[in-house]
Amino acid sequence: MWSNQDLSETKTMLEPSKKSDYWIVGIALIIFFTSGILIGRYGTSHDSQHVLDVKQLVIDQISTDQISSNLRYLTSTPHVAGTAQDLLQAEWMRDRFLEAGLDEAKTVPYDVLLSYPLPGVMNKVSLIDDHGRINYTTAGRQPPLGSPEEYSEDIMHNFNAFSASGVVEGNVVYVHYGRKKDYEFLLSRGINVSGHIALIRLGVIFRGSKVELAERYGAIGAVLFSDRIEKTSQDRNFTYPDSWWMPGTGAEYGHVGRLRGGDLLTPYYPAIESAFRINEDNHPGLPKIPVLAIGYEEAEVILRHISPENPAPTKWGGKMDAPYNIGPNLRYPGWKVRLDVSIANERRTTFNTIGILKGSVEDDRYVLLGNHRDAWTFGALDPSSGTASMIEIARVFGNIKREQNWRPRRTIVFCSWGAHEYGLVGSYEWTQQHAKVLNQRAVAYLNVDTAVSGKK
Incomplete structure (x- = not known):
């Protein structure tokens, strides 16, 4: 429960005077991969005469304040898989993806066996x-x-x-x-x-x-x-x-x-x-x-x-x-x-949230960016630091799409998995459901479970 991850990171990451320090390593890694794999190699503008420096645009637009705001919401209440809070956060993620300007976003339910104390x-x-x-x-x-x-x-x-x-x-x-x-x-x-x-x-x-x-x-x-x-x-x-x-x-x-x-x-x-x-x-x-x-x-x-x-x-x-x-x-x-x-095993519904930004050239090739969402308690470090960062990446991509008439070369799929703590349940069920398509079309998957580093 209140391990060094779930306790200390809750306190330190929400401290306003220091919040910008916590994301340096995590965001640098995400930007490196997303700009190198997702954007730099695959990004295009509909204006053939104008070549965008998408990597720099992403770096300029990433907001640590926005990430901190995301994190504060995600850690405002415990959100064990299969609970009412789990559904609320899944729907909140969907709304953030749509607000960002992604082409599609939806929650995907699965009826699974979970377990709780009496x-x-x-x-x-x-x-x-x-x-x-x-x-x-x-x-x-x-x-x-x-x-x-x-x-x-x-x-x-x-x-x-x-x-x-x-x-x-x-x-x-x-x-x-x-x-x-x-x-x-x-x-x-x-x-x-x-x-x-x-x-x-x-x-x-x-x-x-x-x-x-x-x-x-x-x-x-x-x-x-x-x-x-x-x-x-x-x-x-x-x-x-x-x-x-x-x-x-x-x-x-x-x-x-x-x-x-x-x-x-x-x-x-x-x-x-x-x-x-x-x-x-x-x-x-x-x-x-x-x-x-x-x-x-x-x-x-x-x-x-x-x-x-x-x-x-x-x-x-x-x-x-x-x-x-x-x-x-x-x-x-x-x-x-x-x-x-005393433990009760119960069939309950858990939810993945999937957001899609369609590609401009190879829209049938998928680059996936994902992280689980559920946690045993508040989940400040694992997984919410990664989720807060992923939401910000989606916001920036959507903003560049609107302002610059830009799309990535290949389709980007944002994945927020449910019931990970019970055995990678949400991600397994989704990949089992879409195994044939993913086997043929998936190019890369980047997981952003823990997106911070350091001792502060």
Whole structure:
């Protein structure tokens, strides 16, 4: 949720006195590609006697103030895929494309399987003592940090999309990054995760693969965490809002489905109304165990309660304020870890927004500029910095078209994808629907997911 991307970038990018600095690298890259690939090589004017310096026109007309305004709207509310805010932003993008002067713009719906936490029910990890009492429990929702505009009651509490629901209780095994070789190492030491909860460090491999392997080796649940060595500086307390480093309460959202791209119910086929859908029950792409990501401060509590009888290898360590022990036993006899997760998978509609600026010579050849639009929270850096920049590129192209009677040589397609965070769903469904045409006519695709750089 409020990671270093979604928290610190919200604060810093909206700071008026510095806003022009944040776009330098991102806009320079976009201008380089769009002017070199989209304009310089393919741009023409209907007036054969007049050769436009389109690259310079783009550079002159790009407005960081306009990008900042776009970003402020895009980050004004959480916009998880499949929600009312998702549709509002899709329609807002369509209106911006039409206002810019593109030839066409429309929203494209897809009926897909998405996943959400149950309202008012906190997903949590607890330590249960030998009398069955709760000794410690995770917060389930991260506290507001920074300014009021960086918090909303619409932010969903901690969850990992497509996790199984359920309550499991048992010992815990620290499995490092949760790779196959990590489990094989544990087995070589006589430690089996079967029947226990796997405590898994994020990184190196996709989180969905971590869950799949935990399930394969017999874990009854999976608790994910980010190690402090990868999320903070040397100073433990130098975190957001005092810096861009992730605070200890930050938990990483993300889906844990096993199909790497597209709607889980319509694999390899677009999720349109007439599509055949496979049954969600016993779906091979959905985990069978509950999964929850927690903050590293919360993970430290769990690590401190693991028995020291099986210390982890040095290379499995990091910078947590806790010893790295493997388990499975806890430090106190009779104590257990309880994982309680409530998730609802639902078919909902998500929307792509597609804008088209037709070419003047090879109008049946497409150059695509795209980015996803949905985010787990405000999405200031990923993806809204790229979306704000893409809208500005469309505005400038439309303005040059009107003022200079100009068109690019080839057709430019602006793509704002929905439900990316659930497994690249929007882009997969659209390309599956138009695969034959794109295979024959698409020339290049430039993705502008994150269009800023730097430490400010």
